[in-house]
Amino acid sequence: MKNLRLAFASLLVLPATPASAAPDDTVAWSLVEGLTTEVGQRLAGTEAEARARDWGMKKLKALGFKNVAIEPFPMKAWVRGIETAELTAPYPQKLAIAALGGSGATPEAGLKGNVVVFSTFADFKAAPDAAVKGKIVYVGHTMRATQDGSSYGYFGLLRRSGPNLAARKGAAAFLIRSIGTDNHRVPHTGLTNWEAGVEPIPAAAVSNPDADLIERANARSPGGLQLALVLTPKFVGEQMSGNLIGEIPGSDPDAGMIVIGGHLDSWDLGTGAIDDGAGVAITTAAAKAILDSGKKPRRTIRIVWWGAEEEGGLGGAAYFAKHKDERHALAGESDFGADRVWRFQTKLPTAAAPLAARLASALAPLGIAAGAEAEDGGTDVGPLVATGVPVIALGQDGTRYFDIHHTADDTLDKIDPKQLAQNVEAWRVMLETTANAPEDLMAGRGQ
Amino acid sequence: MKNLRLAFASLLVLPATPASAAPDDTVAWSLVEGLTTEVGQRLAGTEAEARARDWGMKKLKALGFKNVAIEPFPMKAWVRGIETAELTAPYPQKLAIAALGGSGATPEAGLKGNVVVFSTFADFKAAPDAAVKGKIVYVGHTMRATQDGSSYGYFGLLRRSGPNLAARKGAAAFLIRSIGTDNHRVPHTGLTNWEAGVEPIPAAAVSNPDADLIERANARSPGGLQLALVLTPKFVGEQMSGNLIGEIPGSDPDAGMIVIGGHLDSWDLGTGAIDDGAGVAITTAAAKAILDSGKKPRRTIRIVWWGAEEEGGLGGAAYFAKHKDERHALAGESDFGADRVWRFQTKLPTAAAPLAARLASALAPLGIAAGAEAEDGGTDVGPLVATGVPVIALGQDGTRYFDIHHTADDTLDKIDPKQLAQNVEAWRVMLETTANAPEDLMAGRGQ
Numbered sequence: 001m002k003n004l005r006l007a008f009a010s011l012l013v014l015p016a017t018p019a020s021a022a023p024d025d026t027v028a029w030s031l032v033e034g035l036t037t038e039v040g041q042r043l044a045g046t047e048a049e050a051r052a053r054d055w056g057m058k059k060l061k062a063l064g065f066k067n068v069a070i071e072p073f074p075m076k077a078w079v080r081g082i083e084t085a086e087l088t089a090p091y092p093q094k095l096a097i098a099a100l101g102g103s104g105a106t107p108e109a110g111l112k113g114n115v116v117v118f119s120t121f122a123d124f125k126a127a128p129d130a131a132v133k134g135k136i137v138y139v140g141h142t143m144r145a146t147q148d149g150s151s152y153g154y155f156g157l158l159r160r161s162g163p164n165l166a167a168r169k170g171a172a173a174f175l176i177r178s179i180g181t182d183n184h185r186v187p188h189t190g191l192t193n194w195e196a197g198v199e200p201i202p203a204a205a206v207s208n209p210d211a212d213l214i215e216r217a218n219a220r221s222p223g224g225l226q227l228a229l230v231l232t233p234k235f236v237g238e239q240m241s242g243n244l245i246g247e248i249p250g251s252d253p254d255a256g257m258i259v260i261g262g263h264l265d266s267w268d269l270g271t272g273a274i275d276d277g278a279g280v281a282i283t284t285a286a287a288k289a290i291l292d293s294g295k296k297p298r299r300t301i302r303i304v305w306w307g308a309e310e311e312g313g314l315g316g317a318a319y320f321a322k323h324k325d326e327r328h329a330l331a332g333e334s335d336f337g338a339d340r341v342w343r344f345q346t347k348l349p350t351a352a353a354p355l356a357a358r359l360a361s362a363l364a365p366l367g368i369a370a371g372a373e374a375e376d377g378g379t380d381v382g383p384l385v386a387t388g389v390p391v392i393a394l395g396q397d398g399t400r401y402f403d404i405h406h407t408a409d410d411t412l413d414k415i416d417p418k419q420l421a422q423n424v425e426a427w428r429v430m431l432e433t434t435a436n437a438p439e440d441l442m443a444g445r446g447q
Numbered sequence: 448m449k450n451l452r453l454a455f456a457s458l459l460v461l462p463a464t465p466a467s468a469a470p471d472d473t474v475a476w477s478l479v480e481g482l483t484t485e486v487g488q489r490l491a492g493t494e495a496e497a498r499a500r501d502w503g504m505k506k507l508k509a510l511g512f513k514n515v516a517i518e519p520f521p522m523k524a525w526v527r528g529i530e531t532a533e534l535t536a537p538y539p540q541k542l543a544i545a546a547l548g549g550s551g552a553t554p555e556a557g558l559k560g561n562v563v564v565f566s567t568f569a570d571f572k573a574a575p576d577a578a579v580k581g582k583i584v585y586v587g588h589t590m591r592a593t594q595d596g597s598s599y600g601y602f603g604l605l606r607r608s609g610p611n612l613a614a615r616k617g618a619a620a621f622l623i624r625s626i627g628t629d630n631h632r633v634p635h636t637g638l639t640n641w642e643a644g645v646e647p648i649p650a651a652a653v654s655n656p657d658a659d660l661i662e663r664a665n666a667r668s669p670g671g672l673q674l675a676l677v678l679t680p681k682f683v684g685e686q687m688s689g690n691l692i693g694e695i696p697g698s699d700p701d702a703g704m705i706v707i708g709g710h711l712d713s714w715d716l717g718t719g720a721i722d723d724g725a726g727v728a729i730t731t732a733a734a735k736a737i738l739d740s741g742k743k744p745r746r747t748i749r750i751v752w753w754g755a756e757e758e759g760g761l762g763g764a765a766y767f768a769k770h771k772d773e774r775h776a777l778a779g780e781s782d783f784g785a786d787r788v789w790r791f792q793t794k795l796p797t798a799a800a801p802l803a804a805r806l807a808s809a810l811a812p813l814g815i816a817a818g819a820e821a822e823d824g825g826t827d828v829g830p831l832v833a834t835g836v837p838v839i840a841l842g843q844d845g846t847r848y849f850d851i852h853h854t855a856d857d858t859l860d861k862i863d864p865k866q867l868a869q870n871v872e873a874w875r876v877m878l879e880t881t882a883n884a885p886e887d888l889m890a891g892r893g894q
């Protein structure tokens with residue numbers, strides 16, 4: 001009986017249930033509302049992230065997922081401390097700042113120093129060490145919004161690698177204009193990376209209005225700025241993070257499984273609504289719709305709520321280390337907020353070209369157009385995709401994403417329930433289409 | 448010669464210089480840019496407000512105003528301290544809060560208590576004392592934006608009189624949803640008033656996203672919220688504030704003078720850009736345009752940068768006490784941001800009806816329509832207007848004003864230079880029209 005059904009499924013190309021332009025959603029909203037209300041911030045490696053995993057495990061079980069489990073992994077954890085900054089000359093002004101993830105600390109009483117101002121990262125890179133040694137360095141490098149978020153790669157480099165370079169050049173501390181596109185007094189945090197052997201220096205982002213102020217003050221008095229800075233974050237040693245997993249078992253183990261999800265951890269300033277409560281909620285709600293349809297999918301659908309993404313994709317790496325030899329037919333993550341999906345991109349085996357065409361037809365009623373070939377699919381599925389696992393990316397409108405990203409403003413009110421529901425419907429249509437596709441998605445890969 | 452000119456001016460109704468729809472402005476922008484950059488916050492009664500007065504005196508003199516002077520007055524000053532709040536049950540969550548101006552303090556180590564949640568001010572007023580005694584009281588009372596800002600009167604009552612009522616009912620502390628229309632993590636401060644004999648209790652606003660969170664948490668667990676609060680503001684005794692004054696002397700002292708301006712003090716969280724750096728900049732730039740026209744106005748134009756408006760209109764009261772017996776022909780203030788003027792309102796003597804008609808014609812090209820009769824004209828000119836001084840109100844679009852008002856977000860970037868310039872042009876046209884009007888604006892009032 002099982003084989004007959006498989007044969008039937010593999011021959012008949014079932015159309016996806018027609019997509020609705022304004023679908024209802026209660027599951028995704030309930031998940032992200034619950035997570036932001038009952039847990040809130042869930043910085044990787046902290047007890048808050050552990051509470052979030054426990055909260056999620058109960059939710060996945062209650063929703064009817066199978067094989068629900070937490071897969072713990074160790075990580076080096078960092079926590080925020082006190083953070084204040086004040087221009088002391090030529091004009092006394094308090095600044096809104098946030099330590100970058102992984103920042104070093106000032107002495108407890110803080111440090112004071114002259115500020116060297118650079119307008120762009122390139123200007124800073126070109127500066128001789130002598131120009132910054134012992135100084136507090138500020139770099140501008142104003143980010144602008146793009147629909148696909150592609151400018152984050154370029155502008156985000158300043159945050160990711162600027163502090164390390166400043167430490168190598170001998171700077172006392174490093175301040176950046178927030179990698180963000182808003183004009184609120186909410187600085188944008190985010191990970192910074194240190195090369196082995198480089199001692200972390202204090203590194204923080206100032207809000208965009210404060211960055212404007214620094215630049216205006218420096219224009220009046222070039223090189224004349226002085227600043228008092230207190231930053232007391234610290235690394236708290238090895239702590240546990242973890243991935244949370246749940247499944248809808250499929251009928252055909254040979255067809256491989258589809259793995260989707262978002263990341264459960266968040267930065268500590270907001271409540272992790274758009275980054276990435278939305279992603280776990282969207283993908284889980286879409287899978288729940290498949291579950292509720294009563295039709296067992298051909299392929300197993302695995303939901304993952306990754307841990308410690310913000311600390312450099314640690315959850316994605318841990319998942320890969322543990323599961324890389326399993327049969328992954330397709331991977332996709334949702335980690336770009338909750339505004340509408342406007343584009344989908346795929347990287348599928350050549351033999352699955354008809355599937356890509358069916359996806360295009362199925363997603364078009366939701367206003368979603370096919371884009372170019374998907375790249376790595378995102379931080380958490382990246383390691384799988386790098387080994388050849390097919391990938392789908394449902395691209396959200398990111399025009400306002402970097403207004404909110406990594407700030408205290410990442411709260412539930414930023415999510416538009418209608419656009420959230422469109423995301424869920426897009427993922428449901430994608431899952432229904434791909435989980436039941438007769439094409440061989442494992443073509444050319446192992447077993 | 449003087450008399451001949453006066454006679455000429457009083458007979459000929461000169462049309463105002465044609466208004467331009469997109470005028471240039473450099474004076475107003477330069478003033479508000481300078482004030483927010485070189486001074487920043489200027490809380491009433493502090494050395495920052497004193498620096499702002501000194502800064503302004505230099506500017507008014509440099510711009511060519513006459514009789515520039517600071518008129519000091521004493522006030523009871525209050526300064527902000529540490530402020531933190533955290534829900535401790537049922538869900539640990541940090542809250543973004545700001546003490547209200549005049550708030551009492553918690554013990555240095557803070558206070559902890561059960562939270563009683565009310566959705567509206569009316570619900571809180573109706574509650575028996577026993578329901579709130581010893582508790583931390585939270586009141587919602589969600590404000591919505593209006594173009595004319597009229598909802599501030601109603602919703603602002605909660606901030607102004609709620610804490611006093613809570614103290615009388617025996618509450619341990621009082622939290623309100625911000626009196627503001629944004630959804631950022633920037634709580635809105637503002638003055639609260641205490642009746643004589645009432646001991647101030649700790650009173651603070653939570654940002655709107657945090658208010659949403661409190662209300663969602665309370666909906667899950669009615670009466671089950673616990674909160675830890677630290678607020679250490681204090682009154683610092685009698686300090687000096689002051690008004691800054693400058694004039695363009697007119698040719699006809701008998702015609703009375705026109706007094707216009709904005710308030711120089713600001714709350715301490717932002718840099719006082721829209722409240723009210725914009726108002727002093729707009730009115731000063733408009734007067735400067737009259738000065739630069741080379742035509743001496745019939746009536747003296749007096750600019751006032753009032754002090755300590757935020758503490759209850761102390762500068763307006765001090766001005767009135769000192770100047771009430773002078774010949775005021777007309778009063779007007781700009782204290783509602785820098786978005787476009789869309790309406791003007793006046794209260795003029797019956798004999799000056801033709802002037803109102805000429806103002807309507809002169810302001811129409813700027814997209815400004817005549818509204819109903821002006822009321823008190825605002826906090827600072829209110830005492831004058833209450834004694835019968837004619838008033839003009841150039842009403843700005845306030846749709847986004849209460850997104851920013853009294854928050855850390857009140858920074859220069861919130862000012863649109865084009866709309867600021869339209870304000871300056873509206874005030875210039877108003878000044879040119881009224882300062883030279885032949886009508887008797889002192890009709891029925893003294894001398």
